[in-house]
Amino acid sequence: MHPAPSVIIFTTFSGFGFGLLFWLGIGMPAPTGWVALVFFAIAYIMSVGGLLASTFHLGHPERAFKAFSQWRSSWLSREGICAVATLLIMAIYGAGLVFFGAQWTVLGWLGALGALLTVFTTSMIYAQLKTVPRWKHWTTPALFLILSIAGGALFSGNIKTAIPLLIIAAALQAFAWFHGDGRFNASGTTMESATGLGHIGKVRAFEPPHTGTNYLMREFIHVVGRKHATQLRIVALVLGFVLPVILLLLGAKHVLGLLAVVSHIAGILALRWLFFAQAEHVVGLYYGKR
Amino acid sequence: MTTLPPPSAKKLGLVIDLDTCVGCHACVISCKGWNTENYGVPLSDQNAYAGAASGTFLNRVHSYEVQPPILKDQPAAPAQLIHFPKSCLHCDDAPCVTVCPTGASYKRVEDGIVLVNEKDCIGCGLCAWACPYGARELDAKEGVMKKCTLCVDRIYNENLPEEDRQPACVRSCPAGARHFGDLGDETSDVSILVAERGGFDLMPEQGTKPTNKYLPPRPKDVEPEYDILAPYLEPIAEDGKGFVSWLDKALSALPGGAK
Numbered sequence: 001m002h003p004a005p006s007v008i009i010f011t012t013f014s015g016f017g018f019g020l021l022f023w024l025g026i027g028m029p030a031p032t033g034w035v036a037l038v039f040f041a042i043a044y045i046m047s048v049g050g051l052l053a054s055t056f057h058l059g060h061p062e063r064a065f066k067a068f069s070q071w072r073s074s075w076l077s078r079e080g081i082c083a084v085a086t087l088l089i090m091a092i093y094g095a096g097l098v099f100f101g102a103q104w105t106v107l108g109w110l111g112a113l114g115a116l117l118t119v120f121t122t123s124m125i126y127a128q129l130k131t132v133p134r135w136k137h138w139t140t141p142a143l144f145l146i147l148s149i150a151g152g153a154l155f156s157g158n159i160k161t162a163i164p165l166l167i168i169a170a171a172l173q174a175f176a177w178f179h180g181d182g183r184f185n186a187s188g189t190t191m192e193s194a195t196g197l198g199h200i201g202k203v204r205a206f207e208p209p210h211t212g213t214n215y216l217m218r219e220f221i222h223v224v225g226r227k228h229a230t231q232l233r234i235v236a237l238v239l240g241f242v243l244p245v246i247l248l249l250l251g252a253k254h255v256l257g258l259l260a261v262v263s264h265i266a267g268i269l270a271l272r273w274l275f276f277a278q279a280e281h282v283v284g285l286y287y288g289k290r
Numbered sequence: 291m292t293t294l295p296p297p298s299a300k301k302l303g304l305v306i307d308l309d310t311c312v313g314c315h316a317c318v319i320s321c322k323g324w325n326t327e328n329y330g331v332p333l334s335d336q337n338a339y340a341g342a343a344s345g346t347f348l349n350r351v352h353s354y355e356v357q358p359p360i361l362k363d364q365p366a367a368p369a370q371l372i373h374f375p376k377s378c379l380h381c382d383d384a385p386c387v388t389v390c391p392t393g394a395s396y397k398r399v400e401d402g403i404v405l406v407n408e409k410d411c412i413g414c415g416l417c418a419w420a421c422p423y424g425a426r427e428l429d430a431k432e433g434v435m436k437k438c439t440l441c442v443d444r445i446y447n448e449n450l451p452e453e454d455r456q457p458a459c460v461r462s463c464p465a466g467a468r469h470f471g472d473l474g475d476e477t478s479d480v481s482i483l484v485a486e487r488g489g490f491d492l493m494p495e496q497g498t499k500p501t502n503k504y505l506p507p508r509p510k511d512v513e514p515e516y517d518i519l520a521p522y523l524e525p526i527a528e529d530g531k532g533f534v535s536w537l538d539k540a541l542s543a544l545p546g547g548a549k
Contacts (some may be wrong), residue, residue: 001419040462058412058414058433059411059412063410066392066393066412071291071391073294073387076414078404125389125416128389128420129419129420130420130497131421132419138325186324186497187495189495189496193492193493193494194492194502195354195492196490196492197493200358201356203354203355203360205352205353205355207352207425208352209351209352210347210350211343213342213344214344214350219415220419221417242544282358282422282496286423287374
């Protein structure tokens with residue numbers, strides 16, 4: 001799949017933003033006044049910024065409001081509804097903390113649940129696709145959720161919780177990579193099943209339908225990035241998890257804490273880039289590629 | 291709503307004969323022509339006359355080489371070249387419809403055709419991600435999703451002569467490799483064709499239940515066996531008659547002539 005910057009930025013930062021909103025919602029921490037304003041501002045810049053980034057790849061962003069209508073069948077529609085509902089609930093909860101110094105606990109927990117649902121619905125946009133065997137697995141929603149909660153713990157300063165969460169997330173990510181590598185072959189979709197010509201013999205793409213490229217090839221066949229997959233996985237693990245955990249163990253005072261956050265963001269961006277670049281769509285088989 | 295309707299009794303679709311297709315791409319061009327001038331926004335091209343040409347097509351023809359397995363003690367059978375037209379299969383269980391967040395994509399209740407209401411399409415591309423066949427292409431100029439309409443504006447169009455009320459790709463195929471009809475009706479010509487020729491689904495494991503069917507290439511002729519003694523047999527017409535025989539003898543009689 002084409003690793004479009006808009007979707008990488010969207011999934012990474014809205015994941016952090018809603019993760020931070022989750023921790024703020026359950027009152028860990030529950031600051032008031034200016035401190036609360038800063039926390040909520042960071043959460044909203046990341047979550048809303050991420051959602052806005054996702055509209056950049058739309059052909060008609062001005063019609064985006066229509067995407068709230070199909071919640072009965074579409075995960076993308078459900079995600080839009082969850083995101084807007086969560087942001088509205090948390091805005092009221094945040095206003096209570098910032099302006100009235102009041103913690104409306106029920107509203108906070110409702111917002112925290114909404115934040116988790118938003119991240120889950122985002123992950124299901126990818127995990128539902130049978131056409132991308134690497135994504136269609138329980139590890140996709142599990143990873144999106146734990147990365148969001150772990151990142152949120154880091155941003156919200158829940159250091160003692162962040163360390164074990166980061167370690168679990170790293171282990172789950174390593175498992176997802178390892179298991180995901182074999183899923184395309186395990187899916188049973190081959191050039192023979194795609195063309196139905198397997199009963200004659202081995203199928204080879206002889207001539208493409210056109211001399212140039214097309215939308216399908218640009219969107220679904222991305223070979224370049226996979227070349228350095230192993231190195232990028234190591235970079236993502238080190239920057240995303242190993243370095244932040246070491247920095248947090250050294251004592252998460254301001255400079256070290258900031259370094260841990262910056263390192264984690266870089267690691268997650270690399271990991272998300274791989275999430276798209278390494279995912280292979282079955283339509284590539286018609287072009288003799290993956 | 292983008293939830294799928296219950297399976298319709300009428301299932302309009304195509305049957306594509308891989309034995310007959312000659313790979314001329316006439317269906318590709320007639321499809322592009324009709325669908326640029328009619329239903330929905332035109333199918334745009336980018337850099338059509340420059341280096342990196344690219345464009346939106348609803349029907350494309352691939353070509354595959356299929357190598358039969360090499361059996362023990364036998365010379366390898368020659369590879370076969372098979373031309374393979376591919377467009378929307380109007381699936382019964384269309385994954386492209388249910389993922390649509392706006393309701394722009396829908397499957398018609400009355401005949402099973404899968405269409406896009408372009409006024410509602412936000413161009414998110416998720417339906418193209420969900421389709422295993424590459425049947426949907428986002429138009430780079432208009433920013434909306436384009437797909438085969440089964441020429442819905444031809445097949446019911448009473449302003450056209452009766453023989454033209456079929457998809458442009460079927461009407462233009464010079465080899466008769468494309469057939470249009472109701473695959474929900476077991477007695478229709480296309481259903482009989484599928485039953486007799488062993489029509490199959492593409493990627494059945496994806497669970498999309500496509501309406502369109504493909505007919506497999508027919509088995510190739512086997513080379514006839516020759517009598518291995520043939521080269522040792524005496525020529526039958528030893529003492530020929532007529533002009534050619536006289537010429538043969540006359541030339542042989544010349545100095546250095548072949549006997």
